[in-house]
Amino acid sequence: MNTLFLIGAICYVVLALGLIYRIARGPSAADRLVAADSLDLITSTALVLYALSCGRMIYLDIALVVAILGFISTVFISRYLEGRV
Amino acid sequence: MKKISAWLSTFILCFLFWELLVWSANPRELLLGALVSAGAAALSSRFLIHESAWYLYNPVRLLLLLIYCLFVFMRELIAANNQMAKIVLSGHYDRLSPGVIRVPGDGRIRSEYGLAMVANSITLTPGTITMDVAEDDQGNPVYYVQWIDVAETDRGKAGEIIKGRMERAIARIWGEKPGKEADR
Amino acid sequence: MMSTVMTAIIAVLLIIGAFFALIGTMGILRMPDVFGRMQASTCIATLSTICVNLAGILYVITAGLSAGTAVKLVILAVFVLVTNPISNHALCKAAYRIGCKPAEPFCVDDLAADFGEEAHTHNTADLPDSAFDVSGADASQQAEEGELQ
Incomplete structure (x- = not known):
């Protein structure tokens, strides 16, 4: 069962590498922000899977914090792009 | 107080x-x-809290909310996800016709919780994103929705496709009788 | 017997979650414009997160871990489902207002039709890359003049 979760976590990390390509490449700032927002969610899900795989539940708290920070930073950066901060 | x-x-x-x-x-x-x-x-x-403070603590309302989240919303979510998977895997992105369309909302939903819930449900189904919520001259809500593949340009029918089932379920939770200014 | 069935269910849920994460990533990588990418990224936030957290909850129940862990997984899924539409809406509106062009022009555009000039803003922080590119023209010019060497 632990190997199952570990394989899942590795799949998510590979997907995160694909998103990093979009962040580096994206033609405009909005493209980069979309990819970064999804990268936060993917990181948080990979952390959940890794926590279940190695049995350390402290990583669940870190996943929650990553999700919260991703939400706040996306909202603030998009307001900044709009010129309203 | x-x-x-x-x-x-x-x-x-x-x-x-x-x-x-x-x-x-x-x-x-x-x-x-x-x-x-x-x-x-x-x-x-x-x-x-903008309106009545104890509006949220109503057991019937919370039970209906749970039923909505677990069944009605989940069904719409899975259907929309399958459609999005078909679009992405087909690879013909030039055949899509994106657009921003104004769909009329249900007049029974006036409270802020209800409006936010309809808008967030539209945004959470892949393929549609709410861009703005406004009021028309009768005071009914209208939603400006960015739709990835506009299949129907008639506003009422488009609204039925986008949010028909979800909005009827939400009107059962947060809806109020038209003309009665309850809970404010 | 019981644990084998549970393992199979967890594996199926994990595969569904990874499949929809793959769909979202492929959409972000291959879609031609910002708005299509934004729609595809919603797949990652909804069905992928729900399925993986559901698999985690089932695993915690079968393995007999503490109930606080399962509750934390539920909180994580609900939190992502509540906050993701807000950030997506802010992002979509910002991209529309600063004038990001779709790959093909919108077939219906009621926001511009109803609000006119107010639908777009000229006040943006999204400058083109040439505004930041100090290593391009100036440096090559200076290299030709031989001031740097």
Whole structure:
């Protein structure tokens, strides 16, 4: 069962590498922000899977914090792009 | 009086959330949670509560909300996800016709919770994103929705496709009789 | 017997979650414009997160871990489902207002038709890359003049 979760976590990390390509490449700032927002969610899900795989539940708290920070930073950066901060 | 009841209802929500996060009945944790949520409620109650303070604590309403989230919304979510998977895997992105369309909303939903819930449900189904919520001249809500593949340009039929089933279920939860200014 | 069935269910849920994460990533990588990418990224936030957290909850129940862990997974899924539409809405509106062009022009555009000039803003922080590119023209010019060497 632990190997199952570990394989899942590795799949998510590979997907995160694909998103990093979009962040580096994206033609405009909005493209980069979309990819970064999804990268936060993917990181948080990979952390959940890794926590279940190695049995350390402290990583669940870190996943929650990553999700919260991703939400706040996306909202603030998009307001900044709009010129309203 | 209104401020105190707003503070109290926010305090209860914050304390429940703290208990769910900590998950222990240790008296020290309880005391610390009460202190922290009292401070958080004092700072944030004016952002959360605009109308009646105890609008949220209605067992029938919460039960209907749970049923909506588990069945109605989940079904729409899975259907929309399958459609999005078909679009992405087909690879013909030039055949899509994106557009921003104005769809009329249900006149029964006037409260802020209901409007926010309809808008968030539209945004959460892949393929549609709410861009703005406004009122028309009769006071009914209208939603400006960005749709990845506009299949129907008639506003009413498009609204039925985008949110018909979800909005009827939400009107059962947060809806009020037209013309009756309840709970404000 | 019981644990084998549970393992199979967890594996199926994990595969569904990874499949929809793959769909979202492929959409972000291959879609031609910002708005299509935004729609595809919603797949990651909804069905992928729900399925993986559901698998985690089932695993915690079968393995007999503490109930606080399961509650934390529920909180994580609900939190992502509540906050993701807010950030997506802010992002979509910002991209529309600063004038990001779709790959093909919108077939219907009621926001511009109803609000006119107010639908777009000229006040943006999204400058083109040439505004930041100090290593391009100036440096090569200076290299030709031989001031740097």
